[in-house]
Amino acid sequence: MPKKKKKKKTKKSKVAKVKLGSKLIEKKSSVADPDEKPEIKKIKKQPTEKRLYNLKDFVVYPKHGVGKITSIEKAKIGEIDIQFYKILVEKEKLTLTVPINQQSKLRPIASVNQINKCISILKSKPKIKRTMWSRRAQEYDQKINSGKIYELAEVVKDLNKNSDIIADQSYSERQLFEKAYDRLKSEFEAVLKTNPEEVQKKMDKALGRTKVSEMAE
Numbered sequence: 001m002p003k004k005k006k007k008k009k010t011k012k013s014k015v016a017k018v019k020l021g022s023k024l025i026e027k028k029s030s031v032a033d034p035d036e037k038p039e040i041k042k043i044k045k046q047p048t049e050k051r052l053y054n055l056k057d058f059v060v061y062p063k064h065g066v067g068k069i070t071s072i073e074k075a076k077i078g079e080i081d082i083q084f085y086k087i088l089v090e091k092e093k094l095t096l097t098v099p100i101n102q103q104s105k106l107r108p109i110a111s112v113n114q115i116n117k118c119i120s121i122l123k124s125k126p127k128i129k130r131t132m133w134s135r136r137a138q139e140y141d142q143k144i145n146s147g148k149i150y151e152l153a154e155v156v157k158d159l160n161k162n163s164d165i166i167a168d169q170s171y172s173e174r175q176l177f178e179k180a181y182d183r184l185k186s187e188f189e190a191v192l193k194t195n196p197e198e199v200q201k202k203m204d205k206a207l208g209r210t211k212v213s214e215m216a217e
Helices: 100-105 112-123 133-144 149-159 171-192 196-207 210-216
Strands: 013-020 023-030 058-061 065-077 080-089 094-099
Touching: 058 080, 065 171, 080 100, 094 100, 112 149, 112 171, 112 196, 133 149, 133 171, 149 171, 149 196, 171 196
Parallel strands: none
Antiparallel strands: 013 023, 058 065, 065 080, 080 094
16 A cells, blocks of 8 residues: 655744734734744825915915915824914914815915906895795805805895995894905905905995995994
């Protein structure tokens, strides 16, 4: 009878999971080599994104309006190196911190042509809706916080009563009107580079509020 050949014993290998950056990779290591060094864990970095804005640029953050970039800084949070903008929203006395990789939340201020288009919107007739005020108020608030300058101009136009008399508007209407009016006015100031009084006259003339102001004086 021929002798049965003995099976050669093969060295078993184990699979070790090694963290490389933010990914887990599988690395086979032999049981016979316990001194093998594991992969070195690398420091994470903020996702690379080209900076769009510079120091002293005016930008618009949808929920807060026009702000000015006061500094561009770097910091290490945990194991991540980040770069971010510091933005001063003067109207709200607020400083925002916006990471470079989240700058899609910002938009540059409008062009002169867009400001002229806003003036045309302010001159047009307001849209009268028959829906409940609570629903309209929600729509107006969404438009104000959208960061879109034409939608902002539409809210100002639709809520304008051609009057400064408080009795002509409900409290919530007046609040929304003033919020939209101030946001639009601050962007006009930044684009046209003129004083607040001149901007107010320009807007009030387009809204037909000039006569009311003159009578009050």
